[in-house]
Amino acid sequence: LLTHLSVKRHLDPLPPGFFYNGQQYVSFFGEKKHFHPQMDQFIAEYVEEANREIDLFNNQLEQQQHQDLFDP
Known part of the structure; x- marks a missing residue:
């Protein structure tokens, strides 16, 4: 992760x-x-x-109907 961010942002403005x-x-x-x-x-x-x-992925999962396998 650090290497990826470092390469991606190494030319961002410096403080x-x-x-x-x-x-x-x-x-x-x-x-x-x-x-x-x-x-x-x-x-x-x-x-x-x-x-x-x-969060977006979890919200999409919650909106899908699912059947409880243990519900008769």
Whole structure:
């Protein structure tokens, strides 16, 4: 998941104080990161979207009529 999000979002705008050197994200204080500084936000957005899709799927299942196999 991290690799997928990292590849997909590696060129997203950076927060102030960071730049991308082609391999790492570097802060003006010299801190280096292998993942985008906003990766936590990207993960939260991914989970939120996945949960929406799951809710939609579950709602569709609930609307389908089903027969209880143990009901006489």
